[in-house]
Amino acid sequence: MNPSLLDHSMHHFPSSTYPEDRAEHPPSFLHDNRYNPSTPPTSSHSSGGSLISTLLQKTIESKQTLQESTAAYYHPDAHISFSALTSPSLVDHHSSTSSKSSSTTMEPLSPASQASTGASPTRVSPNGAGLNQDWTLELGDRRQAKRARVENIIRGMAVSPPSPSVHCTDEGETTPTSDLQSETMENKQENKRKQRVPQHQDLLRTGGASGKSTDEGHNLKKQLQTMQRLLGQLQARFIQVYEYQTESEEDVSDGTFSTGVMEDDHQSTWNKGYPETEVFMDPYSEFNNGGPLDRGHLGWKNYKLTDYIHSNPDKEDKLLADILKYELSRAVNSSEGLTTHHLKKAKLMFFYTRYPSSNVLTTFFSDVQLTRCIMSQLIKWFSNFREFYYIQMEKFARQARVDGVNSVRDVAVRRDSELFRALNMHYNKANDFQVPDRFLEVAEITLQEFYISISLARDSDPSWKKAIYKVISKLDSDVPAEFKAPLTT
DNA sequence: CCTTAGCCTG
DNA sequence: CAGGCTAAGG
Numbered sequence: 364m365n366p367s368l369l370d371h372s373m374h375h376f377p378s379s380t381y382p383e384d385r386a387e388h389p390p391s392f393l394h395d396n397r398y399n400p401s402t403p404p405t406s407s408h409s410s411g412g413s414l415i416s417t418l419l420q421k422t423i424e425s426k427q428t429l430q431e432s433t434a435a436y437y438h439p440d441a442h443i444s445f446s447a448l449t450s451p452s453l454v455d456h457h458s459s460t461s462s463k464s465s466s467t468t469m470e471p472l473s474p475a476s477q478a479s480t481g482a483s484p485t486r487v488s489p490n491g492a493g494l495n496q497d498w499t500l501e502l503g504d505r506r507q508a509k510r511a512r513v514e515n516i517i518r519g520m521a522v523s524p525p526s527p528s529v530h531c532t533d534e535g536e537t538t539p540t541s542d543l544q545s546e547t548m549e550n551k552q553e554n555k556r557k558q559r560v561p562q563h564q565d566l567l568r569t570g571g572a573s574g575k576s577t578d579e580g581h582n583l584k585k586q587l588q589t590m591q592r593l594l595g596q597l598q599a600r601f602i603q604v605y606e607y608q609t610e611s612e613e614d615v616s617d618g619t620f621s622t623g624v625m626e627d628d629h630q631s632t633w634n635k636g637y638p639e640t641e642v643f644m645d646p647y648s649e650f651n652n653g654g655p656l657d658r659g660h661l662g663w664k665n666y667k668l669t670d671y672i673h674s675n676p677d678k679e680d681k682l683l684a685d686i687l688k689y690e691l692s693r694a695v696n697s698s699e700g701l702t703t704h705h706l707k708k709a710k711l712m713f714f715y716t717r718y719p720s721s722n723v724l725t726t727f728f729s730d731v732q733l734t735r736c737i738m739s740q741l742i743k744w745f746s747n748f749r750e751f752y753y754i755q756m757e758k759f760a761r762q763a764r765v766d767g768v769n770s771v772r773d774v775a776v777r778r779d780s781e782l783f784r785a786l787n788m789h790y791n792k793a794n795d796f797q798v799p800d801r802f803l804e805v806a807e808i809t810l811q812e813f814y815i816s817i818s819l820a821r822d823s824d825p826s827w828k829k830a831i832y833k834v835i836s837k838l839d840s841d842v843p844a845e846f847k848a849p850l851t852t
Numbered sequence: 853c854c855t856t857a858g859c860c861t862g
Numbered sequence: 863c864a865g866g867c868t869a870a871g872g
Contacts, residue, residue, distance in 0.1 A: 706863085739855085740864085746857065747863055832857090 464627040689822035701731060701740055704850045709741065712846055713748045714802040716839040728843060748790065752809075753828065755785050762812035774814045776807035805838045 711728060712719065724741045725733055759782045763774055767834060776782055779799075785807065787798060812831045821827040 735855090742856070743864070750858075828858090 483787045699732060700732075701728075701737060702850070705731065708746065708792075708846065708850065709744050710748065711796050712842050713745065713752075713790050714796075714798050715842045716841055717745070717749055717752065717805075719745055719842075722844065727846050729847070751789055752786065753813075753832075755782060755789075756806075756809045756813045757817075757828075760810055760817055763810075763814055764817060768814075771811050771814055771818075774807070774811045776803055776810055778803065782806065784808065797841070801840050805835065808838065809835050 512661060708727075716723065719727075721738065721742075724738065728737075728741060731737055760774075783798075783806065784805065787794065791798060809831070812834055816822060816827055816831060821830075
């Protein structure tokens with residue numbers, strides 16, 4: 364080892380073996396040592412389940428209806444496979460998790476928040492029940508046949524998942540119904556960390572029938588909710604189609620009704636493959652906001668849809684399949700999980716904290732359902748952030764030595780440093796965030812620590828980084844309160 | 853027993 | 863970045 368180097372380093376940087384010493388005689392650039400928030404026990408989040416009973420209730424109704432009309436086509440227990448096959452993995456999930464290019468400019472973290480997207484949306488129309496009755500009675504054989512075909516579509520989708528990238532089909536935080544009939548047993552105290560972190564994908568294997576663990580129960584319930592929504596969509600569609608059929612002199616005069624316009628990517632997806640002039644309304648919005656789906660709510664857009672179906676009967680199945688795909692996709696992509704915006708936010712938070720405690724994550728990501736799965740994902744994110752961070756540090760530290768830097772005093776990190784450029788590119792790609800000076804300081808300390816350790820040949824020890832980690836973990840800052848503002852997009 | 857950090861891999 | 867896996871800690 365290099366004695367002179369050792370001298371230098373020992374002068375300014377106490378051995379990492381005694382990281383606490385750093386506080387005693389801190390380098391000039393070490394302003395303060397924030398206390399290190401010790402990791403608290405994982406907080407188990409639980410949200411009310413008032414919605415569940417409604418969901419289950421309606422699901423049961425829907426199923427009954429379904430069974431009645433499909434009895435001639437399927438076994439009585441067809442509904443089991445119906446739900447069992449509906450693994451979330453069949454969802455046409457955003458294949459854009461990796462498409463970082465799409466996500467670009469980040470709003471400079473507007474402190475002012477408009478509407479929180481956090482609250483789990485209650486998508487069920489309270490009028491759903493009444494909705495079921497009429498059309499069920501009115502449906503003729505053809506309707507039954509079509510419904511049967513739809514089931515086939517669903518089956519097909521289940522068998523060949525369009526894009527099985529659903530990761531966190533997390534627990535519903537509510538009723539672990541092992542049976543549909545056992546409805547609302549308000550035991551929200553289930554969250555006794557009994558469930559393993561869902562690695563999922565094994566929903567198909569569980570058969571969906573005999574879920575033993577509460578975990579499976581939750582997953583099933585989640586599926587149930589999704590399917591319930593899908594049923595609602597299908598019902599809405601059928602009403603449109605068949606009512607138009609039955610009463611040919613539909614009053615399409617009420618063309619003013621138009622729910623939310625579908626957004627960007629959804630729009631294109633939705634219209635893909637169909638006449639350009641066709642503008643389909645979001646069935647989701649319609650179902651939820653439109654109250655009872657009476658004729659008055661069937662605007663001209665729907666008329667065009669039914670018209671299209673009639674003129675292209677052979678494509679109806681495809682259309683319905685697309686509807687289902689769209690619904691599943693949007694259901695999964697809805698505010699239920701972490702979004703790319705959350706990721707950006709997390710990265711920016713990394714400029715302040717490399718080792719965020721659980722409650723920091725809880726408070727700064729309060730707009731998402733902090734299930735264990737989500738929490739694990741967040742933790743994993745920061746773990747990945749750290750990994751990249753330290754890899755860069757080691758790389759540049761070694762490079763510094765190669766470059767002939769022979770004193771730790773010459774090891775610095777400034778905004779024009781290559782190292783900073785790399786880090787900024789990673790955590791602040793849009794470069795629209797002012798990286799705090801403190802991060803520069805921490806980065807410099809980290810780089811120096813690596814430089815010292817490598818210079819002292821400590822890297823021969825397999826766990827030589829541990830000491831560095833310990834030092835750096837004490838340098839976390841408080842995350843500005845602005846980050847608490849829920850994401851608005 | 854469950855969670856998490858870290859490492860490695862794709 | 864997510865998954866899988868291991869070791870470590872409550």
